[in-house]
Amino acid sequence: MPPPQTFHVKSFGCQMNVYDGERMAELMAADGLVAVDADQADLVVLNTCHIRERATEKVYSDIGRIRKVAGKAGRTPMIAVAGCVAQAEGEEIVARAKVDVVVGPQAYHQLPTLVAKAAKGAPAIDTDMPLLTKFGALPARRRSGPSAFLTVQEGCDKFCTYCVVPYTRGAEVSRPFTAIVEEAQALVDAGAREITLLGQNVNAWSDGARGLHDLICALDRVPGLARVRYTTSHPNDMTQGLIDAHRDVEGLMPFLHLPVQAGSDRVLRAMNRHHTRDSYLRLLDRVRAVRPDIALSGDFIVGFPGETEAEFAETLSLVEAVGYAQAFSFKYSPRAGTPAATLAEQVAPEVMDERLQRLQAALGRDQIAFNQASVGRTCTVLIERPGKRPGQMLGKSPWLQSVHLVTDAGIGDLVEVELVSAGPVSMGGVAAARLAA
Numbered sequence: 001m002p003p004p005q006t007f008h009v010k011s012f013g014c015q016m017n018v019y020d021g022e023r024m025a026e027l028m029a030a031d032g033l034v035a036v037d038a039d040q041a042d043l044v045v046l047n048t049c050h051i052r053e054r055a056t057e058k059v060y061s062d063i064g065r066i067r068k069v070a071g072k073a074g075r076t077p078m079i080a081v082a083g084c085v086a087q088a089e090g091e092e093i094v095a096r097a098k099v100d101v102v103v104g105p106q107a108y109h110q111l112p113t114l115v116a117k118a119a120k121g122a123p124a125i126d127t128d129m130p131l132l133t134k135f136g137a138l139p140a141r142r143r144s145g146p147s148a149f150l151t152v153q154e155g156c157d158k159f160c161t162y163c164v165v166p167y168t169r170g171a172e173v174s175r176p177f178t179a180i181v182e183e184a185q186a187l188v189d190a191g192a193r194e195i196t197l198l199g200q201n202v203n204a205w206s207d208g209a210r211g212l213h214d215l216i217c218a219l220d221r222v223p224g225l226a227r228v229r230y231t232t233s234h235p236n237d238m239t240q241g242l243i244d245a246h247r248d249v250e251g252l253m254p255f256l257h258l259p260v261q262a263g264s265d266r267v268l269r270a271m272n273r274h275h276t277r278d279s280y281l282r283l284l285d286r287v288r289a290v291r292p293d294i295a296l297s298g299d300f301i302v303g304f305p306g307e308t309e310a311e312f313a314e315t316l317s318l319v320e321a322v323g324y325a326q327a328f329s330f331k332y333s334p335r336a337g338t339p340a341a342t343l344a345e346q347v348a349p350e351v352m353d354e355r356l357q358r359l360q361a362a363l364g365r366d367q368i369a370f371n372q373a374s375v376g377r378t379c380t381v382l383i384e385r386p387g388k389r390p391g392q393m394l395g396k397s398p399w400l401q402s403v404h405l406v407t408d409a410g411i412g413d414l415v416e417v418e419l420v421s422a423g424p425v426s427m428g429g430v431a432a433a434r435l436a437a
């Protein structure tokens, strides 16, 4: 197989995978390859997610589809599997799907070497987990949209009993303060106005005595950077310093994604979450005390093994007590190698379906209520892209709502906007200057 001249990276799963996908694309471009559409590429990198069964199976159906489309055009693209499935399944992917390269989330700085090796004919695999080595080996950031991701922390030590992440991403590790500030500066120079700090447990970030709130304060002082966000946080790593930052740091947006997973203490214990329903609710009270308008978000799993109807009802009542601005909810998916997968009392699929529907109805209702309560507020909107209608632009409010408005402002501009209408997943706004006219 000749060495590839063109490439395409396709990312699945969480925002950390999106970040990794961008960095892989920058790396391949620095190596002289040209980014093209998937069906044109000599090299297709599938940056995969292992979190649920369906996510994993998608990789194999994608590989089949890519080969079929390319085959019709008489091409045989090189296929590289990166991300969490690569880490979890390693050589098995080569055996099952005959791919050319398998590279784990901590080893993708080796991608050019692996691709060169695979071009000589033998499959190339690297699932080593050297801590943070990749960051030093990646090219500097040169391109960015108005809203950029920046991974500051990787891995997880929490070992929730349902979750593969501690196995696919390894132990918790924080990038050094100065490396992060440098990368943030480079992103701002490249056009970022907003940076979302990422980590599987981002609020566990530390460097010496510094915690995440110190990092956020430092980034708030970077000239040209207007907004800072962070995700995903674990309830047990939510320090008072970070809570206070929501009151004290102007550029820190009033949004907190704080997964709870379930509302029943018995289920939380079986999940190994190390927090209770009550400790979670009290934590949110403390956050709301310093930042009453904060938009809250969460993750939920329905149908964890042994979950009874009464225990599920506790999830619904927790949702009602919190009033989330948005949330993600999933059916429990047993993952090989995790403790919960071996529990005897797996919940029937139709019961999970029905619980998910009820939960999503409640979360949808609360999201609309949050959006409706935002009507009449004036806020900044960061313009991110053109909307569907002529003259219309789309951006984000401080509370992470999508806002569409008619404006001649361009991508990357911050506009004063009055929110005038609410939909289930977006808001309508009017630029304040236009209001005044």
Ligand code: SAH
Pocket: 051, 052, 156, 162, 163, 164, 165, 199, 200, 201, 232, 233, 234, 259, 261, 299, 300, 301, 330, 331, 332, 333, 334, 335
């Ligand atoms: N570190 C983050 C994100 C983990 S993955 C956190 O702790 O919140 C994102 C979400 O996927 C989790 O919050 C959980 O709700 C869901 N998830 C993880 N494993 C799952 C599984 N086996 N089945 C269903 N959902 C799962």
Ligand code: SF4
Pocket: 156, 157, 158, 159, 160, 163, 164, 165, 166, 200, 201, 234
């Ligand atoms: Fe998975 Fe739990 Fe770690 Fe989140 S905290 S990544 S759910 S093990």
Ligand code: F3S
Pocket: 012, 013, 014, 015, 016, 017, 048, 049, 050, 051, 083, 084, 164, 165, 168, 169, 200
């Ligand atoms: Fe998926 Fe890995 Fe992220 S399993 S959710 S891509 S950390």
